[in-house]
Amino acid sequence: MISTVEFLGMRFLDANPSGVRAALCDALKGPFGYVVTPNVDHVVSYHRGDAGLRAAYDGAAFQICDSRVLAKLASLNGLHLTPFPGSDLTRELLEQPLHSGLRMAVIGPDEAAFRDLRARFPSVDLVHIPCAAQLGVGTGEWWQTVGRAAAADWDLLFVCLSFPKQELFARDLGRTGRERGLALCVGASIDFLTDRQTRAPKAMQRANLEWLHRLASDPRRMARRYLQRGPAIFGLAARAWRAERGRDRTSERRRVLVLSTVLPHGRSTGGEIASMNFIEGLRATGCEVDILAYRREGDDREPPPGFLSPRDWPIESAGRPVRAAAWMGRAYLARRPYSVQKYVGARIKRLLRLRLRTAPPDLVVVDHAQASWLLPLVPAHLPVVLIAHNVEHQLYGSHGDAVGGAGKASPKQRLKGAVYKREGERLSAVERAAALRAQEIWTLTDDDAAAFAQMAPGRVVRSFGVPGQAFRGACEPLPEPSVDVGLLGSWTWDVNRAGLDWFLKSVAPRLPKDLRITVAGRSDHAPGTVRSNVRFAGFVPDAGAFLRSCRVVAIPSTVGSGIQIKTIETLGLGVPTVATTVALRGIDDPPLDLRVANGATDMVSAILEALDAPRPDGRDGAVWRQAREHAFRTDLAHALDALFEEALLERPSHVASEAAGEKGSILEGPHVERSEDGTSTPTEQARLRMGAMRR
Structure with missing residues (x-):
């Protein structure tokens, strides 16, 4: 039996060896793909915020559990997960190839290790792809090696580099345009098969103590993995257990629909990185999150699951004078901001209507005020959150003053300044309308929170300290500067x-x-x-x-x-x-x-x-960054719990009053919260709420 088990952010292939072989055979018939074999260290690293590693794991065709400890933790959460260590998988495929004539290749071991491997499996069609012993990710040598591997003749490639190089290498192989083949990220598997490393005795493997054997064999290298990073897995498993109990209490998983301007999975701008912080944070709380936006024109990467786009769209105005002029003309005719009009289109409206009808969400999140033009399509009973990356009208207005307000400004600068000021004025109305439709406004700074509290009195306004993205090597000492x-x-x-x-x-x-x-x-x-x-x-x-x-x-x-x-x-x-x-x-x-x-x-x-x-x-x-990310995730989980609890309490009375034609539900007007002394100044409300969150 073959199934997929979602656990700790992974989509594990749960199957016995025969099922795994069948899945790999099917994958070989399709386009290029790769397989990752996550163990405890990989899962912990995945959750520590390395965007490149997460993208590599999310893009894998299969995630096969490499750890009996993970399987045991899954069972404590009521899930069945069959472990199939990468070393066992590699030996199985070499001893019994998936089909006759299968061409296999190996990258990672040196020439001597490859000769030993050929000697052990003389009947297998094996080729060796050489690479440097210390291959640096992203270097010229890296891309040359990726190119050699992409050009080589193989059906199955064993990628035996250190973690996370092998996962990033497999991902980059796919970016070369290779059409066929399956790459397996299997770490030190060849070292075990050629006796360069020794696996734990079977008894220790069955007792889930293989990690202890590896620690004792190489304490200097393995201590950090097993004694420092490894224990974090128990906190992740406990969080998953609590999330599962929470889903049991609510009887179903919370479904969130995010409306944005551009699919942010590429993290190509600061705004996209901040959007991904919220999306990943929502998913970390157990929400099922779909994102609806345009895919950036020229981005050939396939969006991850849940990222939906009706079409590719040119985002930047620079270098497109004709298109920019057309957008500006439509913006003036429609009395909209230019930065909103450029995203208006019939296809995305149709896709939103379809999504609301076929998979109704529990919450709609509007990411950027520029996406709020879609809000009239959202049913009135659905709660809405506005994520305001900036106070847009202030940003454009102040820049317009700076550009066109100088005494020595040229006519071109004055015109440009006037355009920016007009944009600021139009955005002021857009932001106010979106804020008044939303139940909550989430901002990135306290100052912006205070501005929105004044803009939409009575609305709950929260400020979140987004952590940005974590880079590879961020925990290592800084290199020599160039x-x-x-x-x-x-x-x-x-x-x-x-x-x-x-x-x-x-x-x-x-x-x-x-x-x-x-x-x-x-x-x-x-x-x-x-x-x-x-x-x-x-x-x-x-x-x-x-x-x-x-x-x-x-x-x-x-x-x-x-x-x-x-x-x-x-x-x-x-x-x-x-x-x-x-x-x-x-x-x-x-x-x-x-x-x-x-x-x-x-x-x-x-x-x-x-x-x-x-x-x-x-x-x-x-x-500092790790502490910031922990605080962000905690604040987001608390905000979401409060929001759904309020919606749960308010919805029955709202539905009843709506049926009777009455007014005054939470979704029809601002919900005013007063401080203990009875005041309700918007700025003070925002400060009090944000202070309470920090406490």
């Missing part, structure tokens, strides 16, 4: 570009000419452009690796609302940082190696001071 001063951002957006322009004009010229200053991220400058002592690197595929390579990171934001994800992620890496007050909005508890500088003179001094200071190891930042 960049003196680094800047990272999406510089094609006017608001971000304003800070970069100020840095290039007022700060960079006053820094020593021999400093290596690198600007990473898409900008108006072609990659490789050099201006004086500043080099423009363009898009960097691994933002974490770039930030960790900097001696100092500068964040020169001059305009903004909400919170800057790049600031959080830089601080979470423990890299010495110099930032403006605007860049630090919403962050009131930063780690130690941070210097605040607003003027050009102060920023130059702070950068030079940071360059002269001893390089930290980065661990302070890693601890």
Whole structure:
């Protein structure tokens, strides 16, 4: 029997060896795919926030349980999970290939180990794909090796690299366009088969003590895995048990529908990263979450399960003057903001209607005010949460004043300023309407929460400290720097570009000419452009690796609302940082190696001071980020429980009054909460609620 078991965020293939073989045979008939074999360490790492690892695991064709401990924990949660360790799976497939003529390849072992493997299995059609002993993820050598593996002739590939390199390697194989084949991430399996490592005795395996054997065999390497990281699995299992008991009490799983502008799974912008924080947090509480938005044009990656899009859509206006002019014209005719009109379309409306009819949600989350144009399609009885990444109308209005309000502004600048101010005015009405329709507004900073409390009196407003994404190697000591001063951002957006322009004009010229200053991220400058002592690197595929390579990171934001994800992620890496007050909005508890500088003179001094200071190891930042993520997940779970509890209490009376034609339900008007002294000032309400959450 073959089934899929959802446990600790994984979709385990639950089958006996015959069932696993049958599933792999079927997979070989289809397009390229890969198999991961999660053990306790893999599951803990998956939950620690490494976006690349999560994406690699979520994209696997099968997840086969490699651990008897995981199987035992699943049984305590009432689930049946059949363990099939990767070493056993590898031996099984080599001893009895899935079919005659199956071509198999191995990557990871050296030439001597491969010769021993060939000697043990002489009848198997095996080829060896060589790779460096210390293969670095994302390096030139990495991509060359991926290319060799993609071009080789095989049906089944055993990927025997260290965790998580093998999972990332299998994922990148799929990105090469390879059409057929199945890659199996099986770790040290070949080492066991060639006697380079010794497996635990059968008795220890049956007693779930194979980990103890490996710890005793290699205590220096395995202590961190089994004694430091490993015990976290019991907390994850306990959380899953509590979530399951909660689902039993509510008799069904909570279903949440998120309406957004762009599918955020690619995490290509700070807004998408923040959206994924909320989506993953909702799923961590046990919710079934679907996301409805456009897929970014040019993104060929298949969206993960639950990410729904009616079509690909051009998101950026830059480089599309005709389309931008058409959007602007429609925005003026419809009296809408430009940043809303560009997402209006019939296909997404049809998809939303279909989804509401076929899979009615318990909660609708509007991610960004720009997606709130879809709210009239949401039935009035459904509770709504608005996630406000910024106070959009303030952001656009203030930028319009900055661009067109200067005394020496050119006619072009004044026109641009007028367009931004018009956008701010229109967005003010959009945000107010969305806030009044919502039962709760979730923001990213206390200041934004106070602004929305004034905008929609009586609504519950909460502020969440989003953690951003965790990068590979974030818990390891910082490497030797290759960049003196680094800047990272999406510089094609006017608001971000304003800070970069100020840095290039007022700060960079006053820094020593021999400093290596690198600007990473898409900008108006072609990659490789050099201006004086500043080099423009363009898009960097691994933002974490770039930030960790900097001696100092500068964040020169001059305009903004909400919170800057790049600031959080830089601080979470423990890299010495110099930032403006605007860049630090919403962050009131930063780690130690941070210097605040607003003027050009102060920023130059702070950068030079940071360059002269001893390089930290980065661990302070890693601890800070982990604490922030834990607080975020906890606050989100409490908010969700309160929201559903209120909806459960209010819905019967609301339905009754609605049937009688009465007014005044929670969904028809603001639900005013008063403080203990009887006051109901919106700003005070927001502050009190947020303070209560922190306590």
